[in-house]
Amino acid sequence: NRWYKYINSSIEHSKSTQLTIKYVYSGEPPDILLNQVKHVLNLTQIYHLNIEQEISINRLMQIIHLLPDLITLKINSLSFYRSITFTNQVFPTTSSIEHAKKIKYVYLEKTHKIQDIYFLMTFCPQMEYLNVECIKNKNIELFLRNILHVINNNRYEYLRLLCIYITKADDQMIKRLNKMIGDEKLKISIDSLVVN
Template identity: 65%
Template sequence: MNLNELIHLSIFSSDLDFDVFQFFIELIHSNLQILHVNFLKRDIRFLHADRWQKLLLENFSQLEKFSLCYREPGYGDNYPIYDGELNQFVSSFWIQRNLIFDIEIWEYRIYYFVRPFKKRWYDYSIEHSKSAQLTIKYVYCNELPNILLNQIKRVLNFTQIYHLNIEQKISTESLMQIIHLLPDLISLKISALFYYESILQFGDHEFPTTSALEHASNIKYVCLEMTFTMDDISFLISFCPRIEYLNVECIENMNIQSFLREILNKINQNHHKYLHALCIYIITADKQMVKQLKQMIDDEKLLLNYTIHRQLYNIYLKWK
């Protein structure tokens, strides 16, 4: 096989360190157009953006697509030391190629990705320098919280986190412990919430730290994939007082008109001056439903200057 003719190369390795990989890749001298690499070996140099930039610029002038996945296994106590700068993958080199830095936590493993940016659930423009997202895919429910918190602290050695996505049900207490560590959050997406009895009434009880409340006040966009009670929405609106956009699922077996009425009444009663956009996911959404909701809003004067429309199973409401 003539490596010089390669145009597409995918590498998965648990043995190569960065130096060996670099030596191999520099031998190719091909017109490579697509490069996907996935590494399991503990070598922190795989996360040095300047080395990647130099390697790609000097060897693959025709490269069109690139992605990197680097996995760190373990509990978080014996990771290799990272001595680089924060937020390395935000230079013009990466911006021009529409590549962003993302992190995922799955059980005891941390996955670091450099990959093309894809549209996310919030329909708002975000600076490339503030695109880093942490996704908590799965952690053991009975696991000590310190393991996850130490993993997040590890991630913060590499980058600030601006977007948090939690893909499993989480307690409000655990959520606040996580947000305590993340002062720069812009968006928050949660699969589902559950409560300990002592914190059902937001504002009437002590929380883990005031820092969690301060950090939550910076969050602008919130998505709750599964809504079980109105307490879920009440908590999020109170916990994130500067929320601008809320995306929720209609409670199962609850009339959509009653659901929307309760949300808007809560917003109006609490005089939320930041929240001006709402998306409700309901699988039975249709034109007639939108018409009925508009009639209810007008008749009950729930909103004055607003727009409402449907896209597939989502009903969007915006007001001034």
């Protein structure tokens, strides 16, 4: 939470309206939630979205389609219930992709698969800050190597800060990560490692 609070504190106060979605029912017709979001938008603009439960990629895109001014996105976790097709007629995907380009700060609380990160990096190509927490049963060195290769190969020039919370980290791990980065000639350095 510290990363998210720090980023939020640095954003203009005039753009501080946050929408928090506490429950996302996968079996519920999407119109119910989307109509509630539309109702909120009649009252104010939304700059920050916080989704406190797991959400499917499709439902996330439906919500972001309605929020053209998003700056931050905080998600509990992602699920891939069905494959994403960019010709899906259920909602205008082009708008959600355009709106996602404006998102600068992304916080993913629980990562189940590296595909979660790949999706967010593709969906929010201009994000500057990515925070990932609760990487369960992951080989952190392999996980980080894969992410850094994606960043380098796809030239994500906007990404300035990658925060990965690791529950079991020490100086040896930092040395191994820095060595791996040097050995693979990755254009990035680890200045610090946040340990919870």
